[in-house]
Amino acid sequence: MPSSSVLLVFLLLVLSVFVNAADLYKSLELSKHASEQDIKKAYKRLSRKYHPDKNKDPGAEDKFVEIAQAYEVLSDQTKRQIYDQHGEEGLRAHEGGQQHHANPFDIFSSFFGGGFTQQQQTRRGPSVMLELEISLSDMYKGANIDFSLKKHILCDHCRGSGAASDGDIHTCRGCGGSGVKLIKQQIFPGMFAQTQSTCNECGGRGTVVVKKCPHCKGEKVMEHVQHYTLNIEPGMPEGHDVMFDGEADESPDWEPGDVIVRVRSKKEEGSWRRKESTLYWRETIGIDEALLGFKRNITHLDGHVVEIDRTGVTQPGYVQAFEEEGMPLFEQSGHGNLYVEYIVVLPVKLGPDMRRKLGEVFYEADDPKRDEL
Numbered sequence: 169m170p171s172s173s174v175l176l177v178f179l180l181l182v183l184s185v186f187v188n189a190a191d192l193y194k195s196l197e198l199s200k201h202a203s204e205q206d207i208k209k210a211y212k213r214l215s216r217k218y219h220p221d222k223n224k225d226p227g228a229e230d231k232f233v234e235i236a237q238a239y240e241v242l243s244d245q246t247k248r249q250i251y252d253q254h255g256e257e258g259l260r261a262h263e264g265g266q267q268h269h270a271n272p273f274d275i276f277s278s279f280f281g282g283g284f285t286q287q288q289q290t291r292r293g294p295s296v297m298l299e300l301e302i303s304l305s306d307m308y309k310g311a312n313i314d315f316s317l318k319k320h321i322l323c324d325h326c327r328g329s330g331a332a333s334d335g336d337i338h339t340c341r342g343c344g345g346s347g348v349k350l351i352k353q354q355i356f357p358g359m360f361a362q363t364q365s366t367c368n369e370c371g372g373r374g375t376v377v378v379k380k381c382p383h384c385k386g387e388k389v390m391e392h393v394q395h396y397t398l399n400i401e402p403g404m405p406e407g408h409d410v411m412f413d414g415e416a417d418e419s420p421d422w423e424p425g426d427v428i429v430r431v432r433s434k435k436e437e438g439s440w441r442r443k444e445s446t447l448y449w450r451e452t453i454g455i456d457e458a459l460l461g462f463k464r465n466i467t468h469l470d471g472h473v474v475e476i477d478r479t480g481v482t483q484p485g486y487v488q489a490f491e492e493e494g495m496p497l498f499e500q501s502g503h504g505n506l507y508v509e510y511i512v513v514l515p516v517k518l519g520p521d522m523r524r525k526l527g528e529v530f531y532e533a534d535d536p537k538r539d540e541l
């Protein structure tokens with residue numbers, strides 16, 4: 169694969185789109201400490217996601233260009249160093265005042281060894297979908313949640329060939345490497361038909377392994393526990409899918425599929441309930457509070473306090489709205505509403521003293537008939 173510095177020499181194209189202020193690491197969703205491997209992986213994942221042939225969203229093309237430009241700089245050690253120390257300005261100075269960018273589609277082609285259409289023809293392995301239940305407070309505040317997944321990765325000893333060494337992969341004698349055998353069948357005396365069938369000795373691969381890799385025992389892949397970090401954005405919708413592109417089982421026979429994590433709020437004990445961006449809370453009050461008013465504090469999902477100050481009568485089942493105290497709006501600013509429903513509980517039993525006093529309050533004391541109650 170030609171390095172992008174070589175590309176630059178041949179493909180000095182000036183593009184109309186510049187990513188000036190954008191942080192190049194951010195464009196690739198990486199930290200400053202990313203390794204070369206990380207940069208490659210990020211480019212691979214994101215450029216496929218935003219390739220205009222595949223992604224028809226408005227803005228996908230700009231994003232694709234941005235990703236290519238970030239990759240162009242960060243995959244080049246010299247440029248990356250200049251960028252780390254002197255930023256975008258430094259790069260411009262390095263290139264004589266005018267920043268040049270290679271054609272993002274050329275970067276893509278050289279990376280994948282062909283256009284997208286060619287890429288799509290390679291077989292993709294199965295994707296994996298899993299559901300994770302997230303606590304409501306994490307959904308409210310946002311969180312990074314670690315999880316791990318058992319999957320197959322290519323054996324790091326034989327890199328997926330299944331052979332002990334490259335010399336142990338021989339061309340199949342049965343088919344001469346073509347993977348197919350021609351079988352002559354006699355259909356009439358003296359008359360033959362030739363049929364093609366997949367070579368039974370090599371399974372169509374054209375090669376046979378004479379000594380198996382001791383590491384994977386010829387299986388080509390190995391079990392591996394991979395750790396992931398799931399980034400929960402505040403207010404992430406119920407059933408939202410977070411994609412880990414190309415992270416499913418590896419195999420020499422396919423491009424790995426994706427790991428898709430579907431996110432849901434945990435049904436929790438307690439009084440919080442969520443519906444989209446709306447939150448519901450039930451507050452239980454006594455009959456005295458319902459009649460006379462009260463002050464209460466509700467501790468919200470992130471620990472901040474919502475103060476309730478009611479002065480008049482509160483009917484049982486009354487619902488009070490608190491604007492901006494619901495879930496954060498996903499990828500937007502602002503919050504939904506919080507609705508607090510009041511549950512009024514009556515005492516199970518009244519003592520004689522309380523009963524008499526309440527009688528005095530509710531009924532005129534000079535009404536003789538009422539006194540007997």
Ligand SMILES: *[C@@H]1O[C@H](CO)[C@@H](O)[C@H](O)[C@H]1NC(C)=O
Binds near residue numbers: 463464475
């Ligand atoms: C509610 O919390 C505030 C501080 O956040 C405090 O000043 C106030 O006294 C609390 N009220 C009640 C009824 O606990």
Ligand SMILES: [Zn+2]
Binds near residue numbers: 348368370371374
């Ligand atoms: Zn064969």
Ligand SMILES: [Zn+2]
Binds near residue numbers: 324328
């Ligand atoms: Zn192996």
